[in-house]
Amino acid sequence: MRMQCEKCSVELHEKSDAYICVHECTYCSTCTSEMNHVCMNCNGELVRRPKAGAQILSCSISK
Template identity: 65%
Template sequence: MTLEMRTTCEKCSKQLSPKEEAYICVYECTFCPDCTTGMNHVCPNCGGELVKRPKAK
């Protein structure tokens, strides 16, 4: 199973390259660092923890 490297923050619509820092939950909801901090690292969709997404090589 491969991660879907989404390219847009789901909260503010900021563009995120696959090599850029981003945060995801277990369902791969994707958020930029600023929005993640503002949401206290909690996904607003599922309530799960937001963790750093691996960077693409």
């Protein structure tokens, strides 16, 4: 997990709101908004990065 925005170099902590693309390029929320959720490196979609310690919810599917 990268700990710095690739555009503005702001420090990102494990629980910071950050965004990543499929290649795990990492951006802060401000830069992500300015770039319209498109990675400046690969033009991939930027989505919210999972936060460390986040609870994972699963759904049971009956067979």
